[in-house]
Amino acid sequence: MNSSRVVPVSLGAASYEIRIAPTSLGSIAECADWWKGSSQAVIITDANVEVPYARQVAEALAEDLEVHLLVVDPGEPSKSTATAVALWECLLETGIDRKTVVLAVGGGVIGDLAGFIAATFARGLPFVQIPTSLLAQVDSSVGGKVGINLPAAKNIVGAFWQPRGVLIDPDVLETLPPREYQSGLAEVVKYGVIQDVEFFAWLEGNAQPINARENGPLVHAIARCCELKAEVVAEDEREVTGHRAILNFGHTFAHAIETVTEYGQFLHGEAVAIGMVQAAQLAERMGRVDAEFTSRLKQLLTIFDLPTVAPAGLDTDELISAMSRDKKVEAGQVRFVLPTKLGHVELTSDVAEEDLRAILQTRG
Amino acid sequence: MNSSRVVPVSLGAASYEIRIAPTSLGSIAECADWWKGSSQAVIITDANVEVPYARQVAEALAEDLEVHLLVVDPGEPSKSTATAVALWECLLETGIDRKTVVLAVGGGVIGDLAGFIAATFARGLPFVQIPTSLLAQVDSSVGGKVGINLPAAKNIVGAFWQPRGVLIDPDVLETLPPREYQSGLAEVVKYGVIQDVEFFAWLEGNAQPINARENGPLVHAIARCCELKAEVVAEDEREVTGHRAILNFGHTFAHAIETVTEYGQFLHGEAVAIGMVQAAQLAERMGRVDAEFTSRLKQLLTIFDLPTVAPAGLDTDELISAMSRDKKVEAGQVRFVLPTKLGHVELTSDVAEEDLRAILQTRG
Numbered sequence A, B: 001m002n003s004s005r006v007v008p009v010s011l012g013a014a015s016y017e018i019r020i021a022p023t024s025l026g027s028i029a030e031c032a033d034w035w036k037g038s039s040q041a042v043i044i045t046d047a048n049v050e051v052p053y054a055r056q057v058a059e060a061l062a063e064d065l066e067v068h069l070l071v072v073d074p075g076e077p078s079k080s081t082a083t084a085v086a087l088w089e090c091l092l093e094t095g096i097d098r099k100t101v102v103l104a105v106g107g108g109v110i111g112d113l114a115g116f117i118a119a120t121f122a123r124g125l126p127f128v129q130i131p132t133s134l135l136a137q138v139d140s141s142v143g144g145k146v147g148i149n150l151p152a153a154k155n156i157v158g159a160f161w162q163p164r165g166v167l168i169d170p171d172v173l174e175t176l177p178p179r180e181y182q183s184g185l186a187e188v189v190k191y192g193v194i195q196d197v198e199f200f201a202w203l204e205g206n207a208q209p210i211n212a213r214e215n216g217p218l219v220h221a222i223a224r225c226c227e228l229k230a231e232v233v234a235e236d237e238r239e240v241t242g243h244r245a246i247l248n249f250g251h252t253f254a255h256a257i258e259t260v261t262e263y264g265q266f267l268h269g270e271a272v273a274i275g276m277v278q279a280a281q282l283a284e285r286m287g288r289v290d291a292e293f294t295s296r297l298k299q300l301l302t303i304f305d306l307p308t309v310a311p312a313g314l315d316t317d318e319l320i321s322a323m324s325r326d327k328k329v330e331a332g333q334v335r336f337v338l339p340t341k342l343g344h345v346e347l348t349s350d351v352a353e354e355d356l357r358a359i360l361q362t363r364g
Helices: A025-035 A050-061 A081-094 A108-120 A134-140 A170-175 A178-195 A197-205 A207-211 A215-235 A243-248 A251-260 A268-285 A291-303 A316-324 A353-360 B025-035 B050-061 B081-094 B108-120 B134-140 B170-175 B178-195 B197-205 B207-211 B215-235 B243-248 B251-260 B268-285 B291-303 B316-324 B353-360
Strands: A005-009 A016-020 A040-046 A066-072 A101-106 A127-131 A145-150 A153-160 A165-168 A336-341 A344-348 B005-009 B016-020 B040-046 B066-072 B101-106 B127-131 B145-150 B153-160 B165-168 B336-341 B344-348
Touching (some): A005 A215, A016 A215, A025 A165, A040 A081, A050 A066, A050 A101, A066 A081, A081 A108, A081 A145, A081 B153, A101 A108, A108 A127, A108 A134, A108 A145, A108 A153, A134 A170, A145 B081, A170 A215, A178 A197, A178 A215, A178 A243, A178 A268, A178 A291, A178 A336, A178 A344, A197 A207, A197 A215, A197 A291, A207 A215, A207 A291, A215 A243, A243 A336, A243 A344, A251 A268, A251 A316, A251 A336, A268 A291, A316 A353, B005 B215, B025 B127, B025 B165, B050 B066, B050 B101, B081 B108, B101 B108, B108 B127, B108 B153, B127 B134, B134 B170, B134 B178, B134 B215, B165 B215, B170 B215, B178 B197, B178 B215, B178 B243, B178 B268, B178 B291, B178 B336, B178 B344, B197 B215, B207 B215, B207 B291, B243 B251, B243 B336, B243 B344, B251 B268, B251 B316, B251 B336, B268 B291, B268 B336, B268 B353, B316 B353
Parallel strands (some): A040 A066, A040 A101, B016 B165, B040 B066, B040 B101, B101 B127, B127 B165
Antiparallel strands (some): A005 A016, A336 A344, B005 B016
16 A cells, blocks of 8 residues: 655745655655755754664765764753754854755754754755654644744744755654654644544544554544644744644643643643643633533543643642743733634633633642 | 935835934834834844934833843844843843834844844744944845854854834934944945946045035935845845845955954955955956956045955965855855946856965955
8 A cells, every 4th residue: 555645835935745655764865856956965863863764864865965964962952052053063064055955853852953953054054854753743844833942931942944845754653652652642633623523533433543553544644634734834824813823722731731840741742632631621611612522532632542631739820820921922911722613723812810720720 | 305215125025114214213113013013122232322322212112112122242242142042031031922023223233133033032023123334224234134153154043034124314323433434335335336337426426425424415325225235135035046146246355354364353344345356356357347447446445445455464275265164155166246347246156266366465
């Protein structure tokens, strides 16, 4: 079965393709149209992904390009100003030119970091995403958001920088640790909730093969998520109309949980799973959805082995304070993405603090 | 005499206006269309410009906006990664939102630095340029190039980030030190050489009032330079077609001189003046222009009290090595912008090293 898929991302002159194909890493040279005119490539990766994936990409490119492999420490701390400065210095020493293509081979941290470097070195270098985590494949590698963290705020320094192309090889997921894989599934579920009730139902019916990481269903799930995200991004590339905000369903709660637990307890997708349930509970309390909505959501997340309840002991005031420092806040107003039915959400700042507190204090 | 002028910069959805008007700093609130929807403003300036100009802008805005004034050290060292990180941290602490407008009040260093901060904070904030040096008014504030330096390379980290508008008040030039003013005139002369022989002739005829900083001729000169630069930028916003490279006339030589003298001996415009003469001499040696071209150029620069000869003792090999590290180098080829006649230049990489060495060794 040839399960390859191509998802176009329509952004005028910045349009590009997401190519999803098993065993495609080793044949990345076939994507040479993405770096036409380049004589050099810089691969940015981390020590977890370097062997075998980044090396495999480097070897596949070495026939056509002069390849430089830059390896950073794995994990969120590498999305720092210090790492960015070190990479800028490194690119300068390498003697690359303005047509040098930057390839991110790794998860969301690498994609965001490498993309920020590509966006800012020599006022912008061509960029290619090769996401190796499920989360990055269905979310962070699509849409052009790149950036780094400051100690007090994630992703606060960054840019919109669209890649020339995204190459997704589902085979790389075989080596992904279970929690990382499940964390990616939280974002997969999100697309069903916010945009596509049929996809949500398809996930309910295909949860077992998805959990078994079967290639065919996986390619379909990844492609559908990319299509759904591409639709949103095409409509609101730079998050100005407000439409792109629907992608943040569950994320206001999730970011608050991540902040209060100092990013040590939950993977991003795990926090998003809890956050989506909290958003559903808030919507239910406000009479926007019925109890069945919340229970179907919780059930699917549970089948994917994701948490659906915030841990005991989180301070409600601290959570609310973290929400009000989120960079999506505008003129002091915290805005929430709340569902009206499966497949549809809306952005609202019309949430009573009393309701919010009630949800944050809910256990189970 | 009402000497106000408006120069449109046509860049599709990113189009904006350059408004040139005496005594306009104090009435900047009239430009409120540039920050529609903003409730806060951040003014980035340096300690030389803070009083009176940045304070004047802050006061004029304070009726409509919550204004934050951030003051950095004057001079090129502030265009550093360290200052950028400090400003990012500062914006985060200030608690600004995504609609906060960033205003650069200062010379080229401030415009480039503040623009880079605006381009990268929260993935991009609205930006307004209020250039207070002649160089910034006719060159760096137009065209959207923003950035910072690494120790080994100027402007190597940056972005294209178009402002919402540029406000130029020629009155601020009254307090500009003579060398700074003359340095700006080098770029003014450049526009005549590369694009507009009539403007070159007008400068020859109006050199005295320009030297006396008379308001009327000054507004005309600034507006014409902005128009000429805007034409180029509209045709090649992101320096991809090669057309924008004509603005670098004299700059390959100038950057090499600045690098070898460690940016300590010449102001940028002074190095550009010498660089333009060297480019003219190279073109003359290659038979592209006649001796009259070079002598008219030298004469006009001399009237504006600008240097036209490189200092003795610069090492030719070091100069050539600096040129080959310039970020405009592509696939190892140093490219030169050379004139064919007054008002027209062309980009070429077809320069024999022998000719280049001969020019670099010329004294006078």
